Amino acid sequence: MSEGVRTPPNGGGFRFKVRAPRDFYGGLALIALAIVAIWTSGDLPGTHGFAFGPGTAPRLFAGLLAVVGALVALTGLFFDGPPIESYAIRGPAWVLLAILAFAGMIRGLNLGPLTIPPLGLVPSTFAAFMISIFGSTEMRWLESLIAAVAMTAFCVGLFVYLLQLPFQLWPWV
Numbered sequence: 001m002s003e004g005v006r007t008p009p010n011g012g013g014f015r016f017k018v019r020a021p022r023d024f025y026g027g028l029a030l031i032a033l034a035i036v037a038i039w040t041s042g043d044l045p046g047t048h049g050f051a052f053g054p055g056t057a058p059r060l061f062a063g064l065l066a067v068v069g070a071l072v073a074l075t076g077l078f079f080d081g082p083p084i085e086s087y088a089i090r091g092p093a094w095v096l097l098a099i100l101a102f103a104g105m106i107r108g109l110n111l112g113p114l115t116i117p118p119l120g121l122v123p124s125t126f127a128a129f130m131i132s133i134f135g136s137t138e139m140r141w142l143e144s145l146i147a148a149v150a151m152t153a154f155c156v157g158l159f160v161y162l163l164q165l166p167f168q169l170w171p172w173v
Contacts, residue, residue, distance in 0.1 A: 020081025027073025034066035094135030102128035120170040121159065123153045 017141055018024045046053025075081075105124035109116040129148040133139050159165045 016077055017031070018076055020076040020079055021084045022076070023079075023081050024073050024076025025084065026165025027069045027071070027076060029067050030072060034062045034069060037062035090137075091135035095132045098128040098132035098135075101131055117171060118168060121156060121167040122152055122169050123171070125155045 041055050041058040041062065044053065044055030044058065046055035046059075085092040102124050104116070105127060106121065108118040126148050129151050130144065132150070133144045156169065160167050160169065
């Protein structure tokens with residue numbers, strides 16, 4: 001090795017600095033979502049040449065989402081922005097659990113020897129709302145019960161009476 005050759009402090013090669021991590025990684029997440037959408041719509045006919053079909057809109061919007069994601073990620077490289085803060089998992093976890101509980105209660109569950117019949121719209125909606133309330137750190141029991149009753153009544157009024165969808169309201173009806 002010659003003694004006159006100096007290596008750059010960053011080790012040489014191409015390096016980039018993420019100046020706005022929230023934008024950069026958010027853009028990458030949008031690109032990943034677009035790739036999943038394009039992949040899952042791959043079996044739908046359409047978008048081959050000028051042939052339009054059921055796959056045209058999903059692929060078109062997924063392509064646009066990928067372009068927007070790339071632009072957002074690039075802004076994270078060129079412009080300063082806020083850092084990524086810690087993420088609270090409690091709220092989304094309880095809401096996801098409430099959605100899964102609603103799906104299991106409204107349709108019923110068959111888990112081998114354990115079979116739970118469909119419980120109906122009223123108990124399923126009320127229970128799902130009460131489960132999702134646990135995701136909040138500001139939960140108060142009385143307010144939560146009142147809100148759950150109001151939302152259950154709203155769902156019954158909207159889906160059963162206004163839209164006239166054939167929902168079972170109670171387990172025995």
